[in-house]
Amino acid sequence: MNNKELISSLALKMNLPKTEINNMLQIFTQTCIEQLKEDNTVAFQGFGSLEVRKKDERLSVHPVTKIRTLIPPKLVVCFKQSNVLKEKLNSQPDHE
């Protein structure tokens, strides 16, 4: 589900125009980004939380050329699912 499909789905469920949903989603993601930049987690009830983790620098070796590259440390946003979401996901029948 891409951003456009998400907006369509939310517009239908909330009975609001797509432009408004788009604006609200942008305010929402901006708010999350502001918090994450300040190293705060953002929690969603019954869903999970977003938090920033620091990945250390590491040495990467190209499997063919054997050229070694130092990958600098970076900040990565991680999602931690809540127990409610974990149960909802894992209660589904396996469709493989």
Next chain:
Amino acid sequence: MNNKELISSLALKMNLPKTEINNMLQIFTQTCIEQLKEDNTVAFQGFGSLEVRKKDERLSVHPVTKIRTLIPPKLVVCFKQSNVLKEKLNSQPDHE
């Protein structure tokens, strides 16, 4: 930032009552959960995407008691940050 603080912040920015923001956030997370349960990713423009990954079963050994426990396979929601978010996060001055 917990769920309550998120609602307050969004209510202020969108100039809407908190109850309405709360309802919208619930519709939003429900929509994400529905998609994730069907093994679809959910993408947010300029932010990132949520997707489900399957973790294989593994054997865990308690470091003190040495009791071995088989941890069953489970589904975990992961967040993959977009390049825009990566640049925004990593452009900040290091405050350590």
